[in-house]
Amino acid sequence: MKLGELRENYTQKGLRKNEADSNPLQQFEKWMIEAQEAGIIEPNAMTLATSGSDGEVSSRTVLLKGLHEETFQFFTNYHSKKARNLSENPNASLTFLWKELERQVNIRGTVEKTSREISEEYFHSRPYGSQIGAWVSEWQSGEVVNREQLVEREEDFRRKYPETSEVPLPGFWGGYQLKPTCIEFWQGRPSRLHDRICFELNDNQWQISRLSP
Structure with a gap:
């Protein structure tokens, strides 16, 4: 097995800084719709990375189930490892990979529980x-x-x-919402000169920049 020889040449769309929506949540919705239209299975699948007070990082794939008041929502068991991590350290990241479109989105922010009403509505x-x-x-x-x-x-x-x-609704089950502070859009490009457009939240304003690939 020669993993070092596995590679793809990315030749699809690009993403220029002036083409990205000024609101990263709207840019995310645009890409999510395009992922759905491309027929990607479970385009709402995302890798959730958390760490507890001991600094040990763990990750798992969960499903995005809502965008509400500029937060990313998911639902889970409050007795789970991810829940224990989040109770100790609310900082987390989400990563979406849409390889068919040669795209990735990485989102960092802080997580809190949703209201019980939101959990009830989704559970039922x-x-x-x-x-x-x-x-x-x-x-x-x-x-x-x-x-x-x-x-x-x-x-x-x-x-x-x-x-x-x-x-x-079980008392040990419900929703979380991640409020983003940084959202990076990655688009594969030829020769590994990928497009990386990053939004960072400063004083409640999104600042956009292009990052080196």
Whole structure:
């Protein structure tokens, strides 16, 4: 396996500083729409990187589920490792990779929980099976004996909350929102001279710059 020989030549669109929207949230929405139109599977998939008070970094792929009041929203278990990290250190980053478009977006900022109303609204928009699954996996990332243990818990909760009833939102489950302080748009270009357009928030104003590839 010769990984060093794996390479692509990026030849699609470019991104000039004067072509980018002055509001990075609107530029992000534009790229997200183009990713959807390109048929990319789960274009809202993003890598969430967090670290706790010990400085150890961990990352995982989660799904962006909303853009609300200039924040990026996702939902998860409040007992999870990511939740523990965020309770100790609210600084985090999100990375979107749309390789079919030779694009990447990196977002840095601070994270806080959404309102309970937002969590309720999203939770009840999920399929019944996903709502039950949230109850089954109360201690996310905790050790389980085997797969059968999960199946038994699922059956128990399906009996407790049948599909004809409303499944309540677990107290240990809900949303987070990342308020960005830096958003970088990366567009692959030939000869590795990639376009990197960076927005940084200073005094509530977005400052735009081009970064060296």
